[in-house]
């Protein structure tokens with residue numbers, strides 16, 4: 154029996170009583186789809202999925218982006234599963250099987266440097282270390298709802314640039330494009346208003362002196378990662394987490410380089426983000 158169990162944090166619901174290996178009826182899927190708009194992050198624990206099964210479930214939400222060959226280093230099974238990216242620190246025959254290593258990843262939205270950032274990201278834990286590698290999420294719906302009037306006035310009509318020079322691990326991007334997005338934005342799928350920050354490094358607010366832009370962005374990035382907006386996922390093998398990549402930001406803790414962590418990642422194709 155499918156249940157949607159809110160965690161009590163500003164975002165996130167656990168979806169229980171569902172085996173994603175099995176085909177799901179339309180009514181059950183519609184409840185999950187609605188919960189995605191409502192909570193921004195959904196967690197399904199205790200799953201045992203093949204790549205095909207994960208892809209089948211993800212495709213019910215909408216089209217998936219293909220992984221860019223060579224964009225992240227590591228080995229991808231691009232011929233069979235062009236949308237599936239492996240996130241891992243594991244080496245086989247001296248070659249990394251996936252991307253993003255074992256280090257800390259700073260707060261960001263995925264690929265906010267693109268004109269149309271992905272709508273959502275699926276991350277499925279195949280193998281995880283006993284400690285470390287947790288993923289933190291912060292709700293940008295809640296961050297906007299609780300924004301002070303003073304800050305809100307300063308952001309009205311403003312657009313901020315997400316710089317694409319580096320990825321979230323601090324490595325050079327192979328597609329170093331940058332894009333501007335409205336800071337007070339309307340989610341193109343849920344139609345809810347949110348604070349959109351993208352990524353901090355090299356970012357700036359258009360039409361604002363650099364000093365002022367830096368100070369305002371620093372203030373905002375400090376504000377949005379307050380405990381009241383944040384929830385942290387401690388991974389277990391078999392966890393599938395789906396996050397709304399427009400309505401949330403996320404980060405990752407580092408973990409022991411000697412331990413093994415293997416995750417499968419998919420992303421939902423997005424569209425340009427309109428102002429609120």
Ligand SMILES: [Fe+2]
Nearest residue numbers: 262263321403
């Ligand atoms: Fe990310």
